[in-house]
Amino acid sequence: xxxxxxxxxxxxxxxxxxxxxxxxxxxxxxxxxxxxxxxxxxxxxxxxxxxxxxxxxxxxxxxxxxxxxxxxxxxxxxxxxxxxxxxxxxxxxxxxxxxxxxxxxxxxxxxxxxxxxxxxxxxxxxxxxxxxxxxxxxxxxxxxxxxxxxxxxxxxxxxxxxxxxxxxxxxxxxxxxxxxxxxxxxxxxxxxxxxxxxxxxxxxxxxxxxxxxxxxxxxxxxxxxxxxxxxxxxxxxxxxxxxxxxxxxxxxxxxxxxxxxxxxxxxxxxxxxxxxxxxxxxxxxxxxxxxxxxxxxxxxxxxxxxxxxxxxxxxxxxxxxxxxxxxxxxxxxxxxxxxxxxxxxxxxxxxxxxxxxxxxxxxxxxxxxxxxxxxxxxxxxxxxxxxxxxxxxxxxxxxxxxxxxxxxxxxxxxxxxx
Numbered sequence: 001x002x003x004x005x006x007x008x009x010x011x012x013x014x015x016x017x018x019x020x021x022x023x024x025x026x027x028x029x030x031x032x033x034x035x036x037x038x039x040x041x042x043x044x045x046x047x048x049x050x051x052x053x054x055x056x057x058x059x060x061x062x063x064x065x066x067x068x069x070x071x072x073x074x075x076x077x078x079x080x081x082x083x084x085x086x087x088x089x090x091x092x093x094x095x096x097x098x099x100x101x102x103x104x105x106x107x108x109x110x111x112x113x114x115x116x117x118x119x120x121x122x123x124x125x126x127x128x129x130x131x132x133x134x135x136x137x138x139x140x141x142x143x144x145x146x147x148x149x150x151x152x153x154x155x156x157x158x159x160x161x162x163x164x165x166x167x168x169x170x171x172x173x174x175x176x177x178x179x180x181x182x183x184x185x186x187x188x189x190x191x192x193x194x195x196x197x198x199x200x201x202x203x204x205x206x207x208x209x210x211x212x213x214x215x216x217x218x219x220x221x222x223x224x225x226x227x228x229x230x231x232x233x234x235x236x237x238x239x240x241x242x243x244x245x246x247x248x249x250x251x252x253x254x255x256x257x258x259x260x261x262x263x264x265x266x267x268x269x270x271x272x273x274x275x276x277x278x279x280x281x282x283x284x285x286x287x288x289x290x291x292x293x294x295x296x297x298x299x300x301x302x303x304x305x306x307x308x309x310x311x312x313x314x315x316x317x318x319x320x321x322x323x324x325x326x327x328x329x330x331x332x333x334x335x336x337x338x339x340x341x342x343x344x345x346x347x348x349x350x351x352x353x354x355x356x357x358x359x360x361x362x363x364x365x366x367x368x369x370x371x372x373x374x375x376x377x378x379x380x381x382x383x384x385x386x387x388x389x390x391x392x393x394x395x396x397x398x399x400x401x402x403x404x405x406x407x408x409x410x411x412x413x414x415x416x417x418x
Contacts, residue, residue, distance in 0.1 A: 004030045006112040008144060010058065010103050010129065011036050013048045014178075015157050015168045016118035020145050021055040024116060028143070030229035032116075034060040039069050040182025040240075055166050060086045063102055064121040066182055070239040071228075072319075073098055074183055074279070078286055079227040079337075080330045081302060082310035087260045089276050089283065090313050091184030097160050107140055115139035118317025121147045124265045128316030135319035142409060150161035154189070163383055182243055184256075184276040195261055195271045196408040206247070210254035210348030217346040218253055219353065222246075222285045224341070227334030229282060243278050253345040265315050284350040285341040292360045293336045302333055 005338050007024055011017045011034035024032050034052040038045060045062065052060040073094040084090055100115075115133060119126035121144070130142050151157050154177075161168045170265050191197045201209055211390040223231035230236055232245055250256050256277035264270050290299065305326055312323050339357025343350055366374055395405040 001328075004028045004114045004141060004143070006031045006033065006110065007114040008033045008035050008103055008107040008110060008112045009057070009116045010089065010099055010118065011048075011052060011057070012041075012118070013044065013051055014118070015154065015161065016120075016146070017164045017309075018051070018055055018168055018223055019151075019157055019160045019164070020116060020118050021052065021057050021150060022166065023145055023160070024143065025056050027149075030114075032057045033106070033110055033112065034083065035103055036062045037102060038062055038064045038066060039095055039098075040066050040244075041180050044180060051167060055164070061106055063104065063215050065098060066240045067238070069095065069098055069182060070243055072301050075228055075239075076327055076330070077313060078279070078283060079112075079334050080309040080326065081290075081306035082286070082313055083283075083306070084310040084314045085260070085262050087258050088262060088272075088274065089184065089258075089279050090310065091274065091279065092125070092179045092180065092186055092320065093128065093316075095179075095181050095183070096128035096316065097132045099137060101131045103129075104136045104140065106134055108137065114143055116143040116145065119144065119146065122264075122266060123156055123270075124314065124316065127265055128318075131316040132319055143376075167265075178205075180205070182240070182247070184274055187273040188270065192271050192273060199259060199273050203273070204257070204275060207251050207257055207277050208254050210257075213252065213254040213347045217344045217351075218249060218343065219344055220246075220249055220281070221340050222282070222341045223339075224286065224289055225338050226366070227286065227290075228339040229285070243282075246278030246281050249345060250281050254348040255345060255350055256280035257348070268339045281345070281350055282345065284352065285343055286337070288341045288352045288355045289337055289339050289357060290333075292339065292355050292357050294333060295361060298333055302330070305329060399416060 004402065007028065007030050009017060009024065009032055011021075013036070017034075017131060021032050021034065024030060034057040036045065036048055036107055049060045077090055077094050082090060085095070095272070102117050106112075117126065117129045119129060124145055126146075130144075133140055151160060158168065160166075176187050176192070179186045185201055187199070192199065222229055223232050223234070223236075229239075229242055231365070232242055256275055256279065258274040259271075260274075261269050261271045294302070307332075309323070309326050310327070312318070312320065317323060336357075336359035338359055339355065341352065342354035343349075344353045395407075398405050
């Protein structure tokens with residue numbers, strides 16, 4: 001193997017990254033520094049330093065990146081309206097470029113010549129980490145053990161952990177692969193690998209079952225300034241605290257569960273179950289406010305942009321000029337997305353109960369069917385004639401040539417012979 005003196009490992013403390021520490025030392029003979037990004041994993045960070053040192057790391061560096069995660073990654077993606085394949089709110093996808101950014105920074109500060117990650121060779125995360133490294137410092141070597149070692153399953157990984165006395169929380173009976181941050185939690189593997197299997201209730205971590213949610217609805221008002229959430233029920237809050245409270249509200253009311261089969265970047269399909277309580281609430285609120293504040297052409301074009309934006313994020317292309325360019329467009333669209341949205345949370349549902357904005361384009365007197373000065377209903381006749389002109393001309397030509405419009409041709413299959 002290529003000589004490596006020092007490597008910085010993206011470390012979660014889970015099964016894969018736990019066994020990577022002794023594996024790197026055994027196979028590369030290098031010093032291993034572990035880096036953990038605090039993105040809101042909560043109790044998963046408890047005892048992490050002791051565990052990293054016990055498995056052979058020289059030290060563990062933890063950085064609190066929760067606010068940067070929300071302001072620089074979560075909120076811009078929400079403002080873009082980006083959702084991958086109709087359902088996935090990209091909770092893992094936009095966390096990876098942030099982690100990789102700081103992984104590179106720490107490698108440079110520590111004088112490391114390589115970085116390492118625990119992503120499998122079949123997944124999307126390997127792409128997200130490595131494209132970020134290429135964009136920020138292509139001189140760093142990237143070590144991806146799952147593409148090098150002979151471990152081929154989580155059972156193999158558990159055996160390796162036992163051999164080198166690595167403490168792990170995964171067992172053969174509970175073998176989900178999970179990723180958690182302030183925005184969401186994902187579940188893959190184990191019984192979920194059969195898409196016919198319904199997720200077991202004890203698998204969920206962040207959300208209560210909708211059936212067990214309160215019988216009375218919860219009302220909440222979210223205030224936005226230029227597309228950024230800034231307050232709950234009139235109280236101005238910092239991003240992390242605001243999002244934590246949204247997560248609590250979503251959790252209690254059973255909101256944000258998604259079960260989907262998605263198309264991975266590498267070409268295969270995978271089944272994942274996601275819990276995104278606060279993010280789901282926020283997305284509904286933001287869209288409701290946009291419906292009030294954005295003009296028709298901007299909103300419709302923005303919907304096209306959202307699909308491309310989601311594709312870029314999912315595919316690990318965060319640090320690209322195209323994403324920056326799309327962000328510039330989105331920022332302009334958000335200049336008037338200021339106001340308040342009232343929501344009713346009830347047994348897994350986020351129901352819009354009201355919205356208001358000083359930049360609202362909705363006028364009751366314009367939309368009313370009663371008398372108004374701004375719009376004369378007789379104007380509709382000319383408008384309909386104009387947009388219908390191509391249809392009219394084609395029908396007239398067809399009638400002159402065949403005697404009828406091509407949409408009025410008789411269907412002889414409906415008639416039976418005597």
